[in-house]
Amino acid sequence: MARRRKTSAKKGRDDDVRIIAGFVLGSILTVIMLLVVIIAPPATIGPSEGELAPDFSADAYNGVNWQNFKLSDTFDYEWEEGEEGEWILVQFIDTDCPYCWTEGETMSELYSQWSDNVEFITVTVELSINNHNSDRAEVEAFRDKTSYGTDENDGDGCNSGRDNCLNRPGTIHNWNYIEGSSSIMKDWEVTGTPFIAILKPDGYVAWNQYENLQEDIESAMERLVGGSE
Amino acid sequence: MNDALTDPVLIIFILGLAISSYLMIAKNDKKTSMLMISSLSFAVVGIISSAYTYIIHNKMVVQGTTSFCSSEGIVQCGSVIGDPQWNNLFGVPWGIFGIISFSILIFLSLCLYLDRYAKWSEDYLNYAWWAGMAGLPFVALLVIIELTQVEGAPHICPFCTIAHLSLIGYVGSIYFLRIRRNMGKWSDNEE
Numbered sequence: 001m002a003r004r005r006k007t008s009a010k011k012g013r014d015d016d017v018r019i020i021a022g023f024v025l026g027s028i029l030t031v032i033m034l035l036v037v038i039i040a041p042p043a044t045i046g047p048s049e050g051e052l053a054p055d056f057s058a059d060a061y062n063g064v065n066w067q068n069f070k071l072s073d074t075f076d077y078e079w080e081e082g083e084e085g086e087w088i089l090v091q092f093i094d095t096d097c098p099y100c101w102t103e104g105e106t107m108s109e110l111y112s113q114w115s116d117n118v119e120f121i122t123v124t125v126e127l128s129i130n131n132h133n134s135d136r137a138e139v140e141a142f143r144d145k146t147s148y149g150t151d152e153n154d155g156d157g158c159n160s161g162r163d164n165c166l167n168r169p170g171t172i173h174n175w176n177y178i179e180g181s182s183s184i185m186k187d188w189e190v191t192g193t194p195f196i197a198i199l200k201p202d203g204y205v206a207w208n209q210y211e212n213l214q215e216d217i218e219s220a221m222e223r224l225v226g227g228s229e
Numbered sequence: 230m231n232d233a234l235t236d237p238v239l240i241i242f243i244l245g246l247a248i249s250s251y252l253m254i255a256k257n258d259k260k261t262s263m264l265m266i267s268s269l270s271f272a273v274v275g276i277i278s279s280a281y282t283y284i285i286h287n288k289m290v291v292q293g294t295t296s297f298c299s300s301e302g303i304v305q306c307g308s309v310i311g312d313p314q315w316n317n318l319f320g321v322p323w324g325i326f327g328i329i330s331f332s333i334l335i336f337l338s339l340c341l342y343l344d345r346y347a348k349w350s351e352d353y354l355n356y357a358w359w360a361g362m363a364g365l366p367f368v369a370l371l372v373i374i375e376l377t378q379v380e381g382a383p384h385i386c387p388f389c390t391i392a393h394l395s396l397i398g399y400v401g402s403i404y405f406l407r408i409r410r411n412m413g414k415w416s417d418n419e420e
Contacts, residue, residue, distance in 0.1 A: 017343035055313035
């Protein structure tokens with residue numbers, strides 16, 4: 001008769017302690033997440049109306065030089081509904097996009113009417129289309145209306161290389177032009193340009209162009225900000 | 230002294246790390262148990278500090294500032310957790326990654342502590358080792374970001390550093406546990 005092999009290895013407990021460990025971990029996580037929600041509930045961040053606008057930090061051209069710019073630095077966190085404050089207009093453009101080219105004039109008009117109550121910000125992005133190459137020199141020329149490229153349709157200049165940036169409709173844009181990126185576009189869910197969002201002074205999105213196709217930007221500004229000059 | 234370094238919450242975290250480290254290195258006749266408690270302790274400090282950085286993140290996003298951590302000087306949170314470009318991975322705040330990662334480590338260590346002789350214990354010890362090791366490149370990346378990439382770099386975020394040190398300590402505890410297991414000193418009374 002074979003003798004049973006004697007082993008020195010200790011045997012584990014019969015009950016599966018992993019279930020107990022799971023419950024303990026679940027309890028720890030519940031307490032932690034409850035504390036987080038009580039102390040500092042997370043904000044819903046996104047470009048949709050009612051959401052906190054996605055923050056970004058990037059280089060910006062102010063007409064003189066390129067400096068770091070952080071969107072949230074323009075927010076007034078103390079602002080409350082009904083109070084006066086500086087609203088924020090965020091425009092996304094591609095300097096080679098024909099619609100952005102013509103919107104240059106609309107933006108100049110908006111600025112002349114609301115520059116006292118609204119901070120204007122233009123984020124320049126590069127769409128994945130042939131002849132859409134928005135380098136810094138082109139961005140500067142688009143903003144400042146300075147000579148860049150030719151008026152021939154030769155791919156050189158603004159508006160898909162059809163025009164010299166000097167001839168952009170509208171006046172010089174005296175506000176920050178931000179050097180955008182694909183991650184900023186993704187955060188803002190920008191699929192095409194131009195795109196405009198109006199933010200309340202505390203940074204929450206008040207108007208999103210994609211969600212208001214029936215209302216033009218001038219009407220939205222009048223309705224939300226009011227008091228044009 | 231920098232305000233951030235005299236924060237009472239930070240001092241509690243440092244105390245937690247010190248106790249965990251003592252459990253890891255102190256000589257004791259129940260060394261295996263002590264190492265298991267040490268790994269658990271490191272993971273608990275890690276999960277709480279990660280949650281704390283997530284709280285700071287939420288405060289920074291909603292209020293633009295926080296009283297939970299200094300925004301001035303080299304040792305501060307404001308320029309690190311408040312940097313929109315670097316305070317997240319694919320839109321998920323680093324604090325959330327920390328909470329999830331340390332949850333996994335707590336589970337593995339707790340299972341080992343509750344039954345070190347279970348048939349899955351060796352596998353779980355290896356999982357804990359590899360999970361901890363997998364986090365180290367992220368710690369290195371975050372330290373590089375703090376020192377070179379965030380606005381006004383270099384900066385050191387003290388609460389982020391607590392989470393980083395917790396992970397390093399955890400890996401250390403698991404390393405010694407693996408040595409004990411490989412040397413046949415898995416039971417407390419086998420010295």
